[in-house]
Amino acid sequence: MIELVSTSRCIGCDICVKICPTNVFDAGAGEAPTIARQEDCQTCFMCEAYCPADALYVAPESASSVTVDEQTLSDTGRLGQYREILGWGPGRKNNSDQDTAHLLRSLRGPFRR
Amino acid sequence: MSASPLVARGDSELKLHADVLVVGGGPAAAWAAWSAASQGASVVVVDKGFLGASGSAAASGNGVLAVPPEERERVIAERSRVGQGLVDVRWLERMLECTWQSMPLIEQWGYNFPKLDGRPVRNSYYGPEYMRVLRKQLLGMGVQILDQSPALELLLADDGSVAGARGIRRQAHTYYSVQAGAVVLATGGCAFLSKALGSNVNTGDAFLMAAEAGAELSGMEFSSQYAISSALNATVTRGVPYGWATFYDASGNDLGGIVDGRRSETFLPKALLEGPVFAKLDRATPEVRAVIEKSHFIAFLPLRKAGIDPYTQLFPVTLVLEGTVRGAGGVRIVDDDCAATIPGLYAAGDAATRELIAGAATGGGGPNAAWTISSGQWAGAGAARFAASLGPLARQRKVRGIGGVGLHKHQETRPSYDADRIIRGVQDELFPLDKNFFRTESGLTASLAKLDDLWQELSQDPRLDSVRDIERARTAAALTATARWAYRSGLRRRETRSLNRRLDYPDIDPNQRHYQVTGGLDQIWFRNEPVRGAAPLASASARALETP
Numbered sequence: 001m002i003e004l005v006s007t008s009r010c011i012g013c014d015i016c017v018k019i020c021p022t023n024v025f026d027a028g029a030g031e032a033p034t035i036a037r038q039e040d041c042q043t044c045f046m047c048e049a050y051c052p053a054d055a056l057y058v059a060p061e062s063a064s065s066v067t068v069d070e071q072t073l074s075d076t077g078r079l080g081q082y083r084e085i086l087g088w089g090p091g092r093k094n095n096s097d098q099d100t101a102h103l104l105r106s107l108r109g110p111f112r113r
Numbered sequence: 114m115s116a117s118p119l120v121a122r123g124d125s126e127l128k129l130h131a132d133v134l135v136v137g138g139g140p141a142a143a144w145a146a147w148s149a150a151s152q153g154a155s156v157v158v159v160d161k162g163f164l165g166a167s168g169s170a171a172a173s174g175n176g177v178l179a180v181p182p183e184e185r186e187r188v189i190a191e192r193s194r195v196g197q198g199l200v201d202v203r204w205l206e207r208m209l210e211c212t213w214q215s216m217p218l219i220e221q222w223g224y225n226f227p228k229l230d231g232r233p234v235r236n237s238y239y240g241p242e243y244m245r246v247l248r249k250q251l252l253g254m255g256v257q258i259l260d261q262s263p264a265l266e267l268l269l270a271d272d273g274s275v276a277g278a279r280g281i282r283r284q285a286h287t288y289y290s291v292q293a294g295a296v297v298l299a300t301g302g303c304a305f306l307s308k309a310l311g312s313n314v315n316t317g318d319a320f321l322m323a324a325e326a327g328a329e330l331s332g333m334e335f336s337s338q339y340a341i342s343s344a345l346n347a348t349v350t351r352g353v354p355y356g357w358a359t360f361y362d363a364s365g366n367d368l369g370g371i372v373d374g375r376r377s378e379t380f381l382p383k384a385l386l387e388g389p390v391f392a393k394l395d396r397a398t399p400e401v402r403a404v405i406e407k408s409h410f411i412a413f414l415p416l417r418k419a420g421i422d423p424y425t426q427l428f429p430v431t432l433v434l435e436g437t438v439r440g441a442g443g444v445r446i447v448d449d450d451c452a453a454t455i456p457g458l459y460a461a462g463d464a465a466t467r468e469l470i471a472g473a474a475t476g477g478g479g480p481n482a483a484w485t486i487s488s489g490q491w492a493g494a495g496a497a498r499f500a501a502s503l504g505p506l507a508r509q510r511k512v513r514g515i516g517g518v519g520l521h522k523h524q525e526t527r528p529s530y531d532a533d534r535i536i537r538g539v540q541d542e543l544f545p546l547d548k549n550f551f552r553t554e555s556g557l558t559a560s561l562a563k564l565d566d567l568w569q570e571l572s573q574d575p576r577l578d579s580v581r582d583i584e585r586a587r588t589a590a591a592l593t594a595t596a597r598w599a600y601r602s603g604l605r606r607r608e609t610r611s612l613n614r615r616l617d618y619p620d621i622d623p624n625q626r627h628y629q630v631t632g633g634l635d636q637i638w639f640r641n642e643p644v645r646g647a648a649p650l651a652s653a654s655a656r657a658l659e660t661p
Contacts, residue, residue: 049241062347078418
């Protein structure tokens with residue numbers, strides 16, 4: 001579930017508020033959005049994908065809230081990880097052409113003789 | 114947790130007109146909107162989330178069953194076999210043709226497909242980028258999109274046709290209504306708020322709204338699709354990487370489960386009913402890893418976040434219910450425009466039945482993605498033509514909201530139901546593998562007794578103090594209604610045909626090769642419809658429920 005809106009990184013654009021499919025955030029008047037309805041978070045990671053400031057962290061645990069440490073997340077490259085995979089953001093190249101799904105059929109399954 | 118302010122009524126309600134209203138925000142909604150706008154119709158899209166981030170397609174990546182003409186015979190034979198007698202070959206053929214013709218459009222609109230020998234390969238997509246491109250295209254055509262605006266009920270015109278929808282703008286805290294010449298329902302299927310990737314917006318809204326209008330559903334028994342996920346995440350439902358997994362019990366014993374060179378479909382549910390199951394992708398060679406990490410990056414994201422190396426470390430796995438989202442049931446469509454049985458109403462994507470192209474099996478991944486592209490376009494164009502046929506009359510019609518359960522307070526003093534409790538009650542009957550994956554008459558009957566009680570409870574007044582209350586009350590109704598159609602359909606089909614796995618009827622019965630059409634709210638009714646143009650099963654006596 002969503003666990004972090006980094007107030008030091010957040011630029012107050014409210015994009016996460018607008019795009020969250022399950023309306024988890026409330027816009028903060030001139031400040032960082034708040035996680036208002038964490039129990040509605042479906043752990044789809046879309047807010048991470050859309051955050052231009054890499055200020056959000058969605059923990060992989062979807063059923064329970066966990067404690068996170070922003071410094072650790074930052075040091076281990078976990079902030080903005082999804083955007084990096086997608087190639088979204090300034091200075092990055094969109095990675096949709098890196099999709100290898102068409103190669104799956106050519107792979108030998110482990111159980112086939 | 115902050116409480117949302119009370120919803121303003123009356124003058125502040127947003128009122129819009131359009132030729133075509135599309136309800137939903139995934140690819141089927143986007144293709145329907147594009148298609149209607151391409152016909153010159155004015156189009157409004159309303160989505161509970163954000164067209165671009167909503168739904169199971171946006172939150173992942175998908176293969177698309179985009180097949181060149183020379184490979185179609187093989188694909189049609191394969192899909193017909195998997196669909197176990199319920200695929201309509203004519204629909205499958207027209208879907209394959211429409212999808213094949215449509216993929217280059219996505220490229221024209223800005224999606225960058227991978228290249229093979231310098232040529233684009235257009236049969237899969239990265240979800241967030243695909244939906245970003247579709248949204249940009251719609252906005253460029255002047256389609257009006259109301260995000261964060263769940264539809265609550267359909268509007269019916271005095272001529273008996275569906276003429277719009279009413280809902281709530283959950284961030285503006287007001288109601289809205291859109292009066293339209295025709296409506297396309299593209300709200301996805303129903304995964305019962307299981308958190309299967311991206312699918313918590315898919316709560317069966319279309320089924321409830323369509324049934325309230327008197328429309329019909331079909332194939333609701335094919336609502337028992339589950340997908341594997343790491344247990345710590347229990348959200349990302351992508352099975353492909355697990356094709357190279359070994360599964361272990363808590364003592365580290367290899368659980369096997371391989372029958373005739375592939376993993377038995379019933380292996381994992383059976384193993385999970387016995388105890389915890391752990392996986393390791395230890396059969397993935399470096400060549401395999403290089404492919405699956407790029408094709409299914411989303412499956413690796415939660416594991417990377419958790420610091421798990423899936424190739425060398427054991428991690429617990431679970432099965433997450435995907436319900437009808439990767440199942441096959443939905444609103445029954447009766448013509449090539451994906452029209453429902455009520456004039457002015459159309460259905461596309463997972464909101465519509467996919468039995469025509471997937472039969473009794475999961476349409477998961479490629480077939481369903483192709484279905485969104487094609488059914489979306491047919492429904493959008495059909496809706497535009499219907500609206501055009503009304504002419505200026507469309508705006509002069511008197512309309513009224515026809516939603517019932519979960520929408521209205523009758524008196525302040527009446528007791529109100531607890532939507533969260535009802536939702537948990539539905540989930541308690543739908544999630545367990547021994548109730549839904551493996552079905553029996555006694556199990557389904559016991560569950561239906563509880564689901565009927567919950568439906569009865571919904572006749573109390575809803576609590577409507579905040580926008581979340583309003584949405585949640587209606588969601589509880591949609592989930593309960595969907596569960597009742599699903600289990601009654603499953604009970605009535607006394608055979609095992611693909612997703613309807615009946616322990617008490619483990620074989621296919623050739624006499625039940627038909628569609629089960631259903632509808633109704635308090636009183637649920639049924640009718641059989643014949644399958645048209647499908648090839649008969651090669652071996653009808655084949656035991657369908659395999660035992661590893």
